Amino acid sequence: FDLSWLGTFMNNETAMSWLQDPMTTGGEASPLSVTDVIERCNGDIWFQRERVSHRAFFRTMLPVAEAPKDLPRAIVAAPEGERPEFYDFDIFLWSAVSHELDDRLLTELSYTIFDTETTGLQPSEGDEIIQIGATRIVNRRLLRQECFDQLVDPRRSLSPQSVAIHGITPELLVGQPYIDAVLPKFHAFCADTVLVGHNAAFDMRFLQMKEKQTGLRFEQALLDTLLLSAVLHPNQTTHRLEAIAERLGVSVFGRHTALGDAIVTGEVFLKMLPLLAEMGIKTLRQAREASQRTYHARLKY
16 A cells, blocks of 8 residues: 655655654654564565656555464564564463562562473464573572573474474483473472563463463562563664673573573673663562563554
8 A cells, every 4th residue: 555645745865764763652662663563564665756746655565364363462473583572471460479579679689580492482382391491590699500400391293493493302302301290390499589581471371371280370570681671772673682682791602592591581680680770670560560661561463
């Protein structure tokens, strides 16, 4: 479709700024431009002027497709090999129990920094956890020696695509415990701490899917470094873990292993604490409320 208008002539420079500059909606800045949104919908948009009439317009092309039934709530698709930022999981409504720590200073709390590796990206369609990795932060120190690192037999096959990302082959999972045996140990490891993850809704959805099977519910307070990054750097176009680590001067190692990603996430989180404090975000309540106001937390498709 074409978007045209009557009135003042628009030069090419102004037109391109409309397409490339970050958008503002409701008085709040978005990290995305019009072009970003169109491209993420697998479309295209450009500025065009007719030779004869000199009519100027923006031409937009979007693919036509029938929406599938029962479409889950989702956020824009992630780059290949990256987890999508989505899921039928609201980290802000997860537990009333988590609000008990609301007025505690972030610097006073103990944290479990965790990550999972999985057979794929669709927990509601049968994908399973194959590794859980976690470490702790106590007194603003990352305790690398206090870690949880466990492979899990998913009782299903692994796709070549997932193996290419995390490097966990079917042979490595032979003889490993099932999730029924692993989750109680991880649940105990997390006791009396605040959970921290990167794109945490992804991991929490997998844990939530096992509630009935294991009888376990993770009711801890939860913070997400992806959302905290959007609080600190709202105009950045990406909040991938590697990009955040580079911005904050954190070395990345062991990427796409659960424990490796957990350690990097922990280092990133520690770097964020003084930056959040400079913005007046010092308590758990303030961190959660700031996260909830970010553009990324509100994305619903």
